[in-house]
Amino acid sequence: MTLNVEKNNKPSSKTWDKVSENYTNFINDDEIDLAIELMMLFNSLDLDIDNSLLELGSGSGHLSGIFSKYGYEVSLLDFSEVALSKSMDFFNNHSMEGHFIKGDLMELNLLDQQYDVTWNSGVMEHFDDKSLFESLKSIRRVTKKKFIFLVPNPDSLPYLLFRQKLMAEGKWEYGEEYLRNDYDAFLEKSGFKLIKKEFLGWNYSESQLKMLLKNNIPTKGLSKLVKNNLFSKENSYLIAYVAEPYHTSEMEHNWKGEFKGNTEAKTHIFDQIANQIHGSIGSSSTFNRKYLEITSTINQTFECLLNAVNPCSDSEEVTSNMQVFIDNVNCLIQMSEDVIDEESNVKFEELLKSIDSILGKFIEEYKNGYITNCKALVNKQLLLKFDEWQSYLSRYIEPDLQKDKEQSED
Incomplete structure (x- = not known):
């Protein structure tokens, strides 16, 4: 049976804990310039320093820190413990004042107050259609006057080329x-x-163009071209959206997938092309591409599985996530078999059989309505087997990748 499945992808705290490890107390020139641009935007909207600001997904906290220096009352919310710790250290290092909140912007109903301005930069682009809708509803609950968010410009050629380059290099x-x-x-x-x-x-x-052209770029010349409208400002890295909440009590829509566009498909195609280029850099081996596909699908499968047994999910969501999970498992089995040679197949087939057996129990418990039992199967058995699966593939395939890399460097 094929269902019309809606995925529910949103940022992962594990991903951002890792990214946050590289945050420092140093504010670079690009951040200062962006903070100034944002304060000019605030002024154009009559948002002076008497307005309270809440940054949702504050990351390094650098921009909020600059606003604090200029007299704004700032609060910073992030779901990453590492990010919050780094931003608190940054504020202390520069003698700035701010209020720090460990929280998820999908669950802002847990906050006990509203803020004049809610805002973020580099956050909203990480949500798929359904999660974006839910996150915006959550943000609306704590926003008094304005919600301002900055996202990468999907039509910016420098950004697209920069992103493709990093993906092609596996970075x-x-x-x-x-x-x-x-x-x-x-x-x-x-x-x-x-x-x-x-x-x-x-x-x-x-900065993106300088990196792409290995610093062989007349930066001041480019700035003059932009200021004189000879190089479209629409190629700028970011778009700022300014929105205000409707003052009505009837805005409690539920997601029905009725405004699904081509965003997810377009993004998937772009990433696929970039990663295929990655597969061809320094390696002619199909193992590289297959391994990337497998590990990516395993991660997606984990998310679907956990969503399926989420007690907050309604029956339609559970059914959709279960269908995605089953489809992904079938896909994974086929993909894995493609890269495992005959000699290694015996052990691998035993692993797949045990996963298949646990999956059978899971589906049986699910059909009988025993969601608690399903969750136990996920936590105690299935995820461990998936870890074993991924670990086994890593041991088998990664030496090949390293060998290809060494050959390319020679």
Whole structure:
């Protein structure tokens, strides 16, 4: 049976804990310029320093820190313990004042107050359609006046080339970033009115171009071209969306997938092309590509499985996630068999049989409505077997990847 499945992808705290480890107390010129651009945007919206600011997904905290220095009352929320620890250290190091909140922007109903301005930069692009809708509804609950968010510009050539280069070199560490042009539709459906859209962060675009061209770029010349409208500002790295909440009590829509566009498909195609290039750099081996596909699908399968046994999920969500999970398992089995040779197949087939057996029990318990039993099977058996699966594939395939890399370097 084939179902019309809606995935529910959202940022992972594990991904951002890892990214956060590289945060420092140093503020670079691009961050200072972006903070100034944002404060100019605040001024144009009559948002002076008397307005309270809440950064949702605060990361390094550098931008909020600069706002604090200029007199704004700032609060920072993040679901990453590492990020919050780093940002607190940054604030202390620079003698700045701020309030820090460990929390998830999908669960802002747990906060006990509203803020004049909620905002973030480099966060909303990580949500798929369904999760974006739910996150915006959550944000609306704590927003008094304005919600301002900055996302990568999906039409910026410097950004697209920069992203493709990092992916092609296997250096992309920022998780899923959706190439989205339909934020306005999601804002409207979740209870916001879009009042302004502005291109920002040209300095980041210059940095991306410098990296792509290995610093052989006349930066000042490019800036002059932009200022004189000879190089479109629409190639800037970021787009700032400014929205305000509707003051009505009837904005409690539920997700029905009715405004699903082509964002997810477009992003998937872009990433697939970039990763295929990665597979061809320094290696002619199909193992490289297959291993990347397998590990990516295993991670997606974990998420679907956990969503399927989430007690907060309704029956339609559980059914959809179960179908995605089963489809992914079938796909994984086929993909794994393609890269395992005959000699290694005996042990691997035993592993697959044990996974298949546990899956059978899972489906039986699920059909009988024993969700608690399902969760126990996931936590105690199935995820351990998946770890074993991924570990086995790593041991078998990664030596091949290393060998290919060494040969390419020679």
